Every structure is written in C-alpha cells, then in structure tokens.
Amino acid sequence: MLDPKIIRDEPEKIKEMLKDRAVEFDLEKMLELNKVRKDMMQQTDELKQKRNQMSMKIATEKKAGNDASELLQEMSQISSKLDDMENQRKTIDDDYHKLSFSIPNMIHDSVPKGPDESFNKQVRTWGDVPKFDFEVKDHIDLGLGLDIVDLERASKTAGARFYYLKGGLVKLGQALTAFALDFVSKRDYNLIQPPYMINRQSMEGAVIADDFEEVIYKVQDEDLFLIGTSEHAIASMHYDEILEGGKIPLRYASISPCFRKEAGAHGKDQKGIFRVHQFEKIEQFIFCRPEESWDEHEKMIKNTEEFYQELEIPYRLMLLSSGDMGKVSAKTYDIEAWMSGQNAYREIVSCSNCLDYQSRRLKIRFREKSNEDTKYIHTLNSTLVAIERTMVAILENNQTKDGHVEIPKVLQKYFGDNLI
RNA sequence: GCGGGGAUCGCCUAGCCCGGUAUGGCGUGGGAUUGCUAAUCCCAUGUUCGCAAGAACUCGGGGGUUCAAGUCCCUCUCCCCGCGCCA
CATH class of the missing domain: 3.30.930.10 (Bira Bifunctional Protein; Domain 2)
Structure with missing residues (x-):
C-alpha cells in the first residue's frame, strides 16, 4: 500500500512508476474512487453527527421524564437513511481497498529503468x-x-x-x-x-x-x-x-x-x-x-x-x-x-x-x-x-x-x- | 472434542447483571515547587480527515435487536482453567 499523500499530491509519479514497471493498472479509477469515497465520507459524517446529537437529546429528555416520541420518530428516519448511505459507501470503499492493495510500490531512483x-x-x-x-x-x-x-x-x-x-x-x-x-x-x-x-x-x-x-x-x-x-x-x-x-x-x-x-x-x-x-x-x-x-x-x-x-x-x-x-x-x-x-x-x-x-x-x-x-x-x-x-x-x-x-x-x- | 472463564485507546484496569458522551493507574512529554536529586502537584497523551475550528471512528472479528450497544442476542477467532485424546 502506498502513502495516501502520494496518491493525493503526486499521482503523476505513480503513473511514471507504473510505466517503469510495465504494469497494467487503472490509476484513474483509483483516483476517482478515492474522490467519491471522501465525498461520501463527509456526507455520512454529517449525518452521524446529527444522530449523535439527537441521541443525547433523547437521553436527557427521557431522564427528565418528558415525552420523546417525536424525537424518536425523527431519529428512526435518520438511522435508516444513514444505513442506506453506509451500504453504498461500503461498496465503493471495498473497490478502493482492492485497488490500493494491488498497486505496486514506488521505485527507488537508483533502480535502472526498463521493462525486463x-x-x-x-x-x-x-x-x-x-x-x-x-x-x-x-x-x-x-x-x-x-x-x-x-x-x-x-x-x-x-x-x-x-x-x-x-x-x-x-x-x-x-x-x-x-x-x-x-x-x-x-x-x-x-x-x-x-x-x-x-x-x-x-x-x-x-x-x-x-x-x-x-x-x-x-x-x-x-x-x-x-x-x-x-x-x-x-x-x-x-x-x-x-x-x-x-x-x-x-x-x-x-x-x-x-x-x-x-x-x-x-x-x-x-x-x-x-x-x-x-x-x-x-x-x-x-x-x-x-x-x-x-x-x-x-x-x-x-x-x-x-x-x-x-x-x-x-x-x-x-x-x-x-x-x-x-x-x-x-x-x-x-x-x-x-x-x-x-x-x-x-x-x-x-x-x-x-x-x-x-x-x-x-x-x-x-x-x-x-x-x-x-x-x-x-x-x-x-x-x-x-x-x-x-x-x-x-x-x-x-x-x-x-x-x-x-x-x-x-x-x-x-x-x-x-x-x- | 466437551464444560467453565476471558479479550476494553502502548501496558494494566473500571464499566457489562440493570443499554443513554469509555474509568482510573503505569509509562511518556511538558509545566510548577525545590540548592541538586528524589518526592509531590498540575496539564497533555487511542485512530482518521482537517491549516485550523471541529467532526467522525474506536471496547478481539463479523452479523442482529434497538431511536440508541463496551453493555442484550447470534456467530467466528484467539487466550486461560478443568476433562478427553495424543507425537
């Protein structure tokens, strides 16, 4: 697995490495998946934040002996929406993981370049x-x-x-x-x-x-x-x-x-x-x-x-x-x-x-x-x-x-x- | 293989029965005090993203119940004790 910093900041170096190794690898797909993955992560994070806040609210209301049924209903919606999003994200994450585990290592400068x-x-x-x-x-x-x-x-x-x-x-x-x-x-x-x-x-x-x-x-x-x-x-x-x-x-x-x-x-x-x-x-x-x-x-x-x-x-x-x-x-x-x-x-x-x-x-x-x-x-x-x-x-x-x-x-x- | 007990943020540990922000210690770093050392006290100390504010994640792995799981249920792995088998 490569340093995510290289993937983020220097994809052209990775391209060069793949060429030097004469290896087929769909780098574009990996970069794209990484982007989508990060976007989705941000979205699910926001939803999770909402859920955590709501959960705390329910706990305090219940402790105070108040009726929380409205909050419970809202919470139930958030949870099911989050479930859907997480499932989608998991698929993308798995694909990304597979690619990141099959991309070869970077090559040291002292290594002679050539396909065989x-x-x-x-x-x-x-x-x-x-x-x-x-x-x-x-x-x-x-x-x-x-x-x-x-x-x-x-x-x-x-x-x-x-x-x-x-x-x-x-x-x-x-x-x-x-x-x-x-x-x-x-x-x-x-x-x-x-x-x-x-x-x-x-x-x-x-x-x-x-x-x-x-x-x-x-x-x-x-x-x-x-x-x-x-x-x-x-x-x-x-x-x-x-x-x-x-x-x-x-x-x-x-x-x-x-x-x-x-x-x-x-x-x-x-x-x-x-x-x-x-x-x-x-x-x-x-x-x-x-x-x-x-x-x-x-x-x-x-x-x-x-x-x-x-x-x-x-x-x-x-x-x-x-x-x-x-x-x-x-x-x-x-x-x-x-x-x-x-x-x-x-x-x-x-x-x-x-x-x-x-x-x-x-x-x-x-x-x-x-x-x-x-x-x-x-x-x-x-x-x-x-x-x-x-x-x-x-x-x-x-x-x-x-x-x-x-x-x-x-x-x-x-x-x-x-x-x- | 069978029965019982376990696995918590580097290490140790509380919480589980009875669901609602993961406790304390050790170690480590910084600070205070002190003639020096020691001792004592205070602050920090899991992971990820982020310049930051912040947010999310995290209790052996996976699944389920629930608005909500370290806590309840199922399952797998490993460790300890006893029994069985055995080079």
Whole structure:
C-alpha cells in the first residue's frame, strides 16, 4: 500500500512508476474512487453527527421524564437513511481497498529503468568461474550418478517439480543449514522458525494480489495458506503492532520450507531441483526505522555475499531493473551463482527493501517514546541461503572427473567428510 | 472434542447483571515547587480527515435487536482453567 499523500499530491509519479514497471493498472479509477469515497465520507459524517446529537437529546429528555416520541420518530428516519448511505459507501470503499492493495510500490531512483531483465545492471562479480578438463555434467546427471536424488519416483508420488533427496545430498543440505545458522547467529540476527501456514489476512499483507494465485497454495476448507517463503510469516508476525524504538532494528533469520505453485513457469527449468514446488530456505528479515533502511539494505546484501564467498561459490551481483523487480520492492539486488552444468549465472538470492509498503498493509508502526506519533516501519528481506539451489551450484562447480563432488571447506566439519 | 472463564485507546484496569458522551493507574512529554536529586502537584497523551475550528471512528472479528450497544442476542477467532485424546 502506498502513502495516501502520494496518491493525493503526486499521482503523476505513480503513473511514471507504473510505466517503469510495465504494469497494467487503472490509476484513474483509483483516483476517482478515492474522490467519491471522501465525498461520501463527509456526507455520512454529517449525518452521524446529527444522530449523535439527537441521541443525547433523547437521553436527557427521557431522564427528565418528558415525552420523546417525536424525537424518536425523527431519529428512526435518520438511522435508516444513514444505513442506506453506509451500504453504498461500503461498496465503493471495498473497490478502493482492492485497488490500493494491488498497486505496486514506488521505485527507488537508483533502480535502472526498463521493462525486463535485459535492463538489469551488473554491480560486481566475485570468484573465478571454474575450468574443467573433462566434460561437465549438470546437477541432475551428477545426482543420478551418485544416487543422491530420485526425481522419477517423486513425480509418481507428488508430480513434476518434486524430488527425493538421498544419502549425501540430505547430509549436504543439513550441513549447509547448520553452517548458515552459525554464520547468521554471529551477525546479530535472531533465529526464528515460523508457522508454515498462515491465514489470508497475513498472506494478503505480505503478498500482492496478482501474485497470490500464481504462487500460493491454499489448504482446503481452512483459512490457511502454505508460505511461499518465511518472509510471508515474518512480515505478518508483528501485524497491527506498535514497536518500541528501543527494540528496533529487529533482525530475524528465519528457517522454513517454502511452497510455490510456479504456475507462471511452464517449461522453465523443468528438470532437477532448481525450480521446485518445495524447498528449504533461511531468510533474513529486518524491521527498521525509515532513515536506516538503505544502510540496512546494503549491509544485508554484503552479509549475504560474504556467505557465498565462504562457500567459494562464484557469483555476480545484479541490480534488478524496474520491470524485473517484485511489486512490493522499491529496490532489489539478486545474487546469481555460477552453475557450471548450465554454463550460466543463475539466481539464488533476492534482497529487497520494501520501505513502508508492507508495513502499511500490515499496520506495523513504531515510536521512540510512548507519547509520540507512530510512524510506519520499513521492512527488508533477503535470502541468506536457498538450500536446494545452493546445492545445485555446489554439485555442478565442485564436480570431479569421476563424477563425485567435493564438499566446500567450510562445510566439511558439518558434513563429516570432504567428498560425496 | 466437551464444560467453565476471558479479550476494553502502548501496558494494566473500571464499566457489562440493570443499554443513554469509555474509568482510573503505569509509562511518556511538558509545566510548577525545590540548592541538586528524589518526592509531590498540575496539564497533555487511542485512530482518521482537517491549516485550523471541529467532526467522525474506536471496547478481539463479523452479523442482529434497538431511536440508541463496551453493555442484550447470534456467530467466528484467539487466550486461560478443568476433562478427553495424543507425537
């Protein structure tokens, strides 16, 4: 949700944002509804004032023992008229609310403008792309060869884009998780494990309506949805709260499985464990003051880069263009890891500053002192490690000529060996 | 799952039986008094719209009864106690 001040005072900026994002949105309708809504509000307010005054009059007359039947009759008329008007207003209000919940976030000035990913900007690269003197395999062939993944049986029991991990790959996932938890604990984050299902209200606070159907699984006959990422559960954790200044910034490192429909990804990455309906992830999520959020954003992406440096995974850091960014984000960095089997950099991290966009939806405010006005807090989120995708990078980059996989040095003590 | 008790403007709390402008405290800010600190006293302190005056809204969510609902009725959610079931 956007600041109503922007909607009122600077609609041309919103128009520009919609164009930069290449998003269809009926802004005119929203502005018109807002106007009508405000007019009606004023009218109903006046009527309500009349009703309140009248109600008081009736109370005093009755207390004095006087006959109030004439007043009662008048009051009855006012009430029914007010009912009618309120019903009309509610319809308009609902429409406005829907639009205000689906309009995307404003875009930061540093974001490159362009309709798609070809306008993303490479910020820097790290590490050397590994060279092999044999024919490299992708993670699927490696995994099947070592018998550490079973995709066929998964498609039988669950469908496409599911997987059974086996033996060494299970251990590698556990090692990565243990290493990541240690890494993040040393850096001033609070570990947290959220509910894997949350209700509609919470989900709508964190996810924009257009993405909802494409991404989110619903639990039948319950007001529950499987989280697409722990971001959804952490953002809504402080729903309708006023946080104390002394306690922020709040930095959470959340561990959870993630469930995604991948409805818009037909044919993309059809095989393997790169794009799947279920995966494990450790996520960084920060609530902070508005003036801190751009610093926190930079710190968070640096933090994440250091994680991949310790794992010795070559990557490039990308600044996403206005058209490629998620709709709730004002600025997003992606880390794309080198994956030898695909001979390409592929996305493994997404790091976003959402400003006050999520907190307005979720009514999350803060104040330094208890008699101060409340302000909306800023929210930021970043992958620390998406376990399955990171395993793809490790398998493909660390493969040996005879089809084995070397375990990165920092993981060896967690894995208990140096080779799969 | 069953029975009982609860949810009030940051926190605690009165009001509900018996319908008629939401009580008090804590915390916080400002002021008074004081050599300083402490203590005491006074004022302010929910949300929205508004430059302001002001007005509206607000008692877990939704619906109903009524001229009028924190208060009465229905329903849902969550919390506490007891019973049942259970990894």
